[in-house]
Amino acid sequence: MKKLLIAAAAALFALSSAASAQTIRIGTEGAYAPWNFVNDSGQLAGLDIDVMNELCKRAGLECTVIQTAWDTIIPNLNAGNYDVIAAGMSITDERRQSIDFTADYSPPEASAFMMQGGTTIDFNNIKGLRIGTQGGTIQSAYAEENLADGNTLISFDTADAALADLSAGNIDVILADHSYIMETVAGSGGALKNDGPRIPIGDGVGAGVRKADTELRDKLDTALAAAKADGTIDGLIKKWFPERGEGPFYPH
């Protein structure tokens, strides 16, 4: 029985590696609108997806996007389950130790706080708060380092889960990307608001690749530089993030 299973698994393995030899697999979380999410028709959509489709087209690569969990997104890239991470991932030195990034396709932006509409929080003295972040994000690392003292930090698997707990009053604030917060606040019709300082962390959002895949990274970088220069990337940012203003985000 066991031998049979191993043989079956080996056959599956052979099949799946043969089929995937030419296509570039792109891993995304699919739960962080408007960066990447499943749209009403059940397809993956968002800025990450649009940018990658554009880059693949320009670089002549055949790409397919697959959905994966955020907390293991880097190990799974290094294990070879997909070839590129496009998940609104900020470029940081810590992540650079395990993977490589393309240039940024969304410029550096601050992180910000979000809370329920009616609440007031004294941001000069952040104490006694229940602060929610998504685990493994730059915001959760920042909170661990700077806000752990006197507050309760709560890490969520997904941004949705954090939002659900904020709506239910289980946490006081969420710390997340400014762009995500502004879109969410704008859509909430007053149920949520943004307040407090903007915290500049992260070097912009880029696509992650394995360190060994320099050829793929260069191809993507070349395509990205061209897409930035002719304003395509600016157009996509404006499409998905109307709250980020008119730009220009990249000189063109």
Add this chain to the structure above:
Amino acid sequence: MGDDIAFWWGYLTNGKHLSWYASVHYTLIAALLGGTCALFFGLGGAGLRRSRFAPFRLIGAGYINMVRGIPDVLFFLFFPLAFEQLVELIISQSACPPDVVATNAGTWPPCTAANWFLSSTEYLILAGVSLGIVYGAFTANVIAGAMNAVPMGQLEAGRAFGLTERQVFWRIHVRQMWVYALPGLSNCWLLLIKSTSLLSLLQIVDIVRWADRLGAPNFSRAAGLVHGDWRWGYYLALLLFFILLTFLSEKAFAALTRWAGKGMTLGSAAG
């Protein structure tokens, strides 16, 4: 009113919701595959448990007692991962050049060529087998007990009629065993169905994961209808779905029990 109905109809039949309904197939396949595996592991385990050969008895008893005690969540996480790495280890023996393995020391897999990409299909198969191993242990216990419950007189009567040992075993012992085993097996089956809600642990976007996603508050206009926390509604739908599955299973087991009890006079279970 008409507009409301049109709106809700449109919302509940959009692509996201259709994907949710379609993801039921993961649950059903996992349950059926798990159930089939559990039955095989159960028959095998019971056979070993009742074997005349002492080492087999020990293996059977070890399987039944150990696996029953392991939380199914833990086994669900352990087995697919261990199996994946075992396959990768075997493949790496031939696929990885030694120098690459040396530079990759401490990372897994040893080289990218040995990486086994598991899609939902592979995970689903592994999930079904995991469920089969876990619930096979319960099934084995039920079947072993049911084998013991068949009255000795029935077997002796079979021998007195001149049936061979093999005939006595299959036509009398196993055939009558089902009557005693079915109530216990129906329990195992319902527990197994409940455990299919763990599929999302294996990165399978099943009905539970979809319910989570669809019900989560959405304030992004780009991502579709803006709404608050609707998870309770989606979880409620799942509760009703599982109650329906239970109801249908009970019906099926009642029919099986009627079949198993055909021509047997003992017990009211024969109905």
